Amino acid sequence: MDRPWLWVLMGYLLLINLIAFFTFGADKRRAKKDRWRVPEKTLFLLALLGGGLGALLGMHAFHHKTKHWYFRVFIPLILLAEIAGGVCLWLRLSGRI
Numbered sequence: 001m002d003r004p005w006l007w008v009l010m011g012y013l014l015l016i017n018l019i020a021f022f023t024f025g026a027d028k029r030r031a032k033k034d035r036w037r038v039p040e041k042t043l044f045l046l047a048l049l050g051g052g053l054g055a056l057l058g059m060h061a062f063h064h065k066t067k068h069w070y071f072r073v074f075i076p077l078i079l080l081a082e083i084a085g086g087v088c089l090w091l092r093l094s095g096r097i
Contacts, residue, residue: 013050047078
């Protein structure tokens with residue numbers, strides 16, 4: 001493969017999405033036990049660092065932060081922006097733009 005960095009990028013995205021997903025789960029578990037919580041800005045940061053899909057799936061799988069309007073609005077928007085960026089990158093690499 002002439003683009004080894006692409007494998008690194010895919011590995012990074014897989015890892016950050018898994019971290020985001022399981023962080024939402026851990027925070028939900030901590031909320032139920034009335035323990036120390038993961039700050040909301042950390043949850044958003046994980047989404048912004050490429051973990052938008054993991055954050056959205058974690059929200060729905062664990063029913064966590066789904067009552068907060070800003071999570072319901074901004075996590076999907078972050079994911080859409082990441083998808084748009086991925087499509088632009090793919091089009092650019094394939095020579096279509």
